[in-house]
Amino acid sequence: MPFVTVEMLEGRTLEQKRALVEKVTVAVEEAIGVPKERIHVFVKDLKKDEYAHAGVLTIDK
Amino acid sequence: MPFVTVEMLEGRTLEQKRALVEKVTVAVEEAIGVPKERIHVFVKDLKKDEYAHAGVLTIDK
Amino acid sequence: MPFVTVEMLEGRTLEQKRALVEKVTVAVEEAIGVPKERIHVFVKDLKKDEYAHAGVLTIDK
Amino acid sequence: MPFVTVEMLEGRTLEQKRALVEKVTVAVEEAIGVPKERIHVFVKDLKKDEYAHAGVLTIDK
Amino acid sequence: MPFVTVEMLEGRTLEQKRALVEKVTVAVEEAIGVPKERIHVFVKDLKKDEYAHAGVLTIDK
Amino acid sequence: MPFVTVEMLEGRTLEQKRALVEKVTVAVEEAIGVPKERIHVFVKDLKKDEYAHAGVLTIDK
Numbered sequence: 001m002p003f004v005t006v007e008m009l010e011g012r013t014l015e016q017k018r019a020l021v022e023k024v025t026v027a028v029e030e031a032i033g034v035p036k037e038r039i040h041v042f043v044k045d046l047k048k049d050e051y052a053h054a055g056v057l058t059i060d061k
Numbered sequence: 062m063p064f065v066t067v068e069m070l071e072g073r074t075l076e077q078k079r080a081l082v083e084k085v086t087v088a089v090e091e092a093i094g095v096p097k098e099r100i101h102v103f104v105k106d107l108k109k110d111e112y113a114h115a116g117v118l119t120i121d122k
Numbered sequence: 123m124p125f126v127t128v129e130m131l132e133g134r135t136l137e138q139k140r141a142l143v144e145k146v147t148v149a150v151e152e153a154i155g156v157p158k159e160r161i162h163v164f165v166k167d168l169k170k171d172e173y174a175h176a177g178v179l180t181i182d183k
Numbered sequence: 184m185p186f187v188t189v190e191m192l193e194g195r196t197l198e199q200k201r202a203l204v205e206k207v208t209v210a211v212e213e214a215i216g217v218p219k220e221r222i223h224v225f226v227k228d229l230k231k232d233e234y235a236h237a238g239v240l241t242i243d244k
Numbered sequence: 245m246p247f248v249t250v251e252m253l254e255g256r257t258l259e260q261k262r263a264l265v266e267k268v269t270v271a272v273e274e275a276i277g278v279p280k281e282r283i284h285v286f287v288k289d290l291k292k293d294e295y296a297h298a299g300v301l302t303i304d305k
Numbered sequence: 306m307p308f309v310t311v312e313m314l315e316g317r318t319l320e321q322k323r324a325l326v327e328k329v330t331v332a333v334e335e336a337i338g339v340p341k342e343r344i345h346v347f348v349k350d351l352k353k354d355e356y357a358h359a360g361v362l363t364i365d366k
Binding site: 062063064065066067068069070073077080081083084085087088089091092093095107112 | 123124125126127128129130131134138141142144145146148149150152153154156168173
């Protein structure tokens with residue numbers, strides 16, 4: 001513990017996902033003083049037909 | 062805010078997903094008086110081997 | 123199935139929550155043609171120190 | 184109710200998923216005395232670029 | 245990994261929760277052959293005004 | 306989008322939660338180049354009887 005889940009629009013590169021999990025882990029480590037060995041990060045891609053804002057799917061924007 | 066997540070069996074058409082996010086957004090707007098610009102809806106498909114009821118996967122029913 | 127989760131800022135009345143689950147259930151029923159007996163809705167309150175937008179907690183806004 | 188979600192690394196066979204939902208359902212039934220007809224289990228696969236421990240993606244280990 | 249989340253109506257005793265996490269962990273261990281040291285279980289209570297089936301909150305049933 | 310959820314053991318101060326959401330938002334901003342106005346962070350406390358590792362609740366460790 002802690003467990004961090006990031007949900008974001010699909011399309012990021014593996015490089016970006018590497019940077020994301022690394023920077024988020026450091027951020028959690030610094031903010032609440034937990035060693036990174038206890039930090040789990042999940043990265044979930046959202047397709048454009050899986051997310052809507054103000055009643056309209058991203059695919060339709 | 063608010064954030065709405067709908068998990069359902071895969072297989073719905075894009076048209077159905079459009080209707081779903083639109084109607085759910087209106088429902089939330091009417092029920093708790095939040096403008097639709099602040100309503101986020103996630104639609105997640107479940108495969109038949111990802112959901113079980115009474116101990117049996119949907120794929121086996 | 124389907125399963126709907128609504129996460130929103132705490133403070134709504136029981137009446138509002140009743141209207142919310144009822145209207146969301148009807149919305150799902152109409153949009154994807156599933157009978158309401160198969161629709162589950164979860165309503166989760168978020169405290170003001172549990173949600174941040176643009177790096178600032180709601181409690182600090 | 185109850186609802187159980189299992190998130191695990193992708194790659195398990197359908198047979199393993201069958202055993203998983205069955206055994207988890209029995210475990211819940213025995214532990215809290217709820218009939219299996221009221222137990223829902225979700226099984227979600229995580230890709231190797233979707234999970235990181237100690238700041239490193241599984242794909243990079 | 246894996247990560248198991250159990251959502252259930254509030255009211256279970258600590259004893260029941262102990263039995264739940266133990267039995268679910270064994271079930272996962274047996275089903276997919278992962279040592280229990282790598283199994284995380286979350287138990288989340290749902291209040292009666294947080295869950296609705298067929299458009300009606302549990303509190304109103 | 307993106308949406309970040311942090312689940313951690315209860316007990317952190319408001320100051321720590323402030324630092325957490327701020328640092329995590331900056332981390333996401335830097336890693337995938339999204340402006341912080343589009344980043345939402347949820348912080349969820351887990352009680353000691355809500356999380357188990359290796360079949361044992363934190364409350365029993």
